[in-house]
Amino acid sequence: MRQTRTWVMLLPALLVIAVLFIMPLSYSLLLSLNFFSITTHTTVGIQAYLNVLTSQSFLNSFVFSLEIASVSTAMSILIAIVVSMVLRRRVAGRRFALFAYQFNIPVPHFVVAFSVLLLLTQTGLVSRWLYALGIISSSSSFPMLVFDQYGIGIIITYVLKFFPFIGIAVLSLLLTTVGDYEQQAATLGANGLKRFFYVLLPMMMPAILFSSILCFAYAFGSYEVPFLLGSTYPKTLALLAYQQFTNINLNSRPEAFAIANVITLVMIVLVIAEYTQLTAMNKMAVKRDH
Amino acid sequence: MTFLSLKALTKKYDCTKGECVKGIDLDVERGQTVVLLGPSGCGKTTTLKMIAGLVPANSGDILLEGRSILADPPEKRGVSMVFQKTLLFPHMTVAQNIGFGLKMRGEKQGEIEKKVNEMLKLIKLEGYGTRRTTQLSGGQEQRVSLARGLIIEPKVLLLDEPLSALDAKLRQEMRELIQELKERFDVTIIFVTHDQQEAVMLADKIALMIDGEIVQYDAPQAFFTRPRTRSVAEFFGWTNFISAVQTGKEVNCCLGEFQFNELESFNGEVDLAIRPESAELCGTDEGLAATVLSSMYMGTRVHYVMGCMGTQLKISLDASKLLKIGDTIHLKFNQGMIWAVRMDRCLDEDNVRVKDLTVQPGLAALSQPTKILSEVTPTKHDRPLQ
Amino acid sequence: MLALLYLAIIATIVPIILWSFSFRWAYPSLLPAWSLAAWDYVFQQNAIIVALIDSIAVSSAVTLFTMVLGFTAAKALGTREFRGKVAVELLVLLPAIVPAISAVMGMSGIFTLLKCENTFLGVVLAQIPFGMPYMIMGLASAFKNYDMEYEQAASTLGASRWRTLIEVTVPAIFPALVVSCLFTFVVSWSQYLLTLIIGGSAVNTLPLALFALMGSGDYGIACAVSIIFILPVLVLLVLSSKYLTTNGISNGGVNQL
Helix, strand or coil: HHHHHHHHHHHHHHHHHHHHHHHHHHHHHHHHCCCCCCCCCCCCCCHHHHHCCCCHHHHHHHHHHHHHHHHHHHHHHHHHHHHHHHCCCCCCHHHHHHHHHHCCCCCCCCHHHHHHHHHHHCCCHHHHHHCCCCCCCHHHHHHCCCCCCHHHHHHHHHHHHHHHHHHHHHHCCCCCCCHHHHHHHHHEEEEHHHHHHHHHHHHHHHHHHHHHHHHHHHHHHHCCHHHHHHCCCCCCCHHHHHHHHHHCCCCHHHHHHHHHHHHHHHHHHHHHHHHHHHHHHHCCCCCCCC | CCCCEEEEEEEEEEEHHEEEEEEEEEECCCCEEEECCCCCCHHHHHHHHHHHHHCCCCCEEECCEEECCCCHHHHHCCCEECCCCCCCCCEEEEEHHCCHHHHHHHHCHHHHHHHHHHHHHHCCCCCCCCEEECCCHHHHHHHHHHHHHCCCCCCCCECCCCCCCCCCHHHHHHHHHHHHHHHCCCCCEEECCCCHHHHHHHHHHEEEECCCCEEECCCCCHHHHHHHHHHHHHHHCCEEEEEEEECEEEEECCEEEEEECCCCCCEEEEEECCHHEEEECCCCCCCCCEEEEEECCCEEEEEEEECCCCEEEEEECCCCCCCHHHHHHEEEECCHHHEECCHHHHHHHCCCCCCCCCCCCCCHHHCEEEEEHHCCCCCCCCCCCC | HHHHHHHHHHHHHHCCCCCCCCHHCCCEEEEEEEECHHHHHHHCCCCHHHHHHHHHHHHHHHHHHHHHHHHHHHHHHHHHHCCCCCHHHHHHHHHCCCCCCHHHHHHHHHHHCCCCCCCCHHHHHHHHHHHHHHHHHHHHHHHHCCCCCCCCHHHHCCHHHHHHHHHHHHHHCCCHHHHHHHHHHHHHCCCCCHHHHHCCCCCCCCCHHHHHHHHHCCHHHCCCCCHHHHHHHHHHHHCCCCCCCCCCCHHHHHHHC
16 A cells, blocks of 8 residues: 555654664653662652753853854854855856855864864964954954853854855755746836845745754754863853763763753754744745746 | 837847847837747747846847836836746735735835725636635636736736646636736737737737747738748748749749739749638639649648649648549639748758749649659548548 | 855865964964974874774765665655655654754663664764755655656566666666765764764774864864865765755755755
């Protein structure tokens, strides 16, 4: 029967994800609830969560992760839109620009982070140029962009990686389907700005939303980049979880899992929210392809 | 002053593929429906887009009400366009789509609603205002698209093959709607199509474009009685082209001598073009002798290929009398459906010309007909003739 | 405006290139003392070469397995409608959104039980689910435009299922296949946390080696290794650039949901 065959086709992938991903997540949940406790004093329950959610360091980390993720995603969206709007015209050097646009995609995040490290620390390359130009008098006058309180270096790293990713999705739309609609709008009396807000932007929204969710999720939960460029306090949630995980004190273990599970929960909520929004938008999407 | 004027409008994409517009001139009177007709790739859509301002011209000018609009961006030209793909904005409702142009102009919401509702009545989609565009059928989409283009009362409405994706019945309905709306809004229409029948039905004047040039610009009847060149004639169903020589207003060919009073005076080689419907059976004492070589039954008429005076003619006769292959009959021709057409500039080798026939009326052919006929094998058909 | 774009690209790797050719580049000099010391070190040190080979091996294995395991699911998602499709789509998307940190600790526990902790296999298994979303999304979007009638035509011409797969299906979606594999490879190539925790002592991929070097303070060597690290993926990008038009994978994700 057709239905069974469909499920047979889906089976390998679903099995892989179930066993290698869902199971670890469930195991993590159980461990956070102390199901397999190693010390005799602890009981099954949400103690770990209570500890975690009331701790100042957790709350600071949560806010810190949120701030980094939102700022980098928002900036990336803006830059992606601007650059893509420019690149869709046949400007000089366009072919090279298009290649450059895709260039950052395969470069791993932490390599970009390393580069940012080399450039923007107080003894980094940019600081040296400013010193040579006489704009600053010593390395300590250079603003603290890396290892700082706000995660600026981290944000810059993410933006460098995110904007081409979102931008390419946007550009491909602009060059194909959405472009035709813009012409139609022009013949109906809409000038450039109006065309952008009433036609281009709404039609690019699903693509932008989808790619930026991926970016936001990455920025929120990533370990490598904040590890390289972050200060000791505050840590992002991923770093905090890892810290607890590798803590000698075994009592921290459940808390590590608890933190990780909070991250998971936030992500799941995000996915569901995004999905609802996208289906609502898809109802308006171009169904018929002429 | 002509309402809309194209002067030497040129656009070069890739002329080897025929994708360009080569300096066309066109004058459109206010309130007319002009159809740009032509085969695919002849440049008609490009021309339309240049009028709309979506494609910049390489050279030439476009004048609307005496003023050049060449430098104006599309949104300022007072020209609205309906595309082949309906391009209804998917994130807006039907009402929002129709009212879009009015909103861009800055009209008040109340006014917009009023006009949109009126429009919905006109296109017989009352009550559809709040629907999403994905819920519409193809014909309904086109109606909304049309409404959207007309509600802003443009000076010129451009239509780019809007009906080609619809089935025959819908197409007819849409044509009637376009006529209705045109009268209601008193708008000048330029309509692009490759369908000759559609052009004839809708147009006040047809501009036939081939390879980027307007080959003939005339009322529809003229294409059936006075085509200018061979490609025009072929496009409009003229099936027979006999090599001939024109001197002044007289044309000589193997079928005889023809005098055309309204033909432009010319000296040189032409083709004598004969419409398939121009022939009639007649008595053996008049007309020209012809032999049936093949036939194809079409219902009310029968298409014959006949050998006549050393050449082959495609003739369409009434089906009331069916002829058999090999029958010899006499034909006389209605001179209203015969014309002399000029050569086109680019003649390819496929143009079959009956060769080497001297021009004396009838005589040369008489010495050759049996030879030519015997070289021709009559085509066999499945359906036996009665 | 485009200048900004170029600046961004330059910012990404020029510093690394420059620094790799340096030997002790102290503040505030604008130019380093040029030297190939870092490169010498890299090529002499077995460890880096081994790490490179390990990385290639792991990522290739992950890409291969992900492709084989995810292929039919992608086809089902792209060509068929069924109840629960939404749930499946969300499930497939999940590993792309839930970060490694959430899963890796649980994985560590389970893998220890399964005895694949600290093995090559363990690392490969750990990375597979994270590559799945990209593979499946990329392929599914290609399948959306795929007409099942190609296969029906092939079978009426006598092709067996296997041959239809090789000679009809795969060529038809080949560009998407290339792009999806590229993406999956890159995702696996950049994995650090997973390899660290699951593979730890036994498997040493380039990211692990690189992190150690970055923390060491000897930036010259770290930069040299970084270049070695990004070179293979750049090569892959160029090789598959013909398939990576702007219409490529980027639309794939959107169409999925």
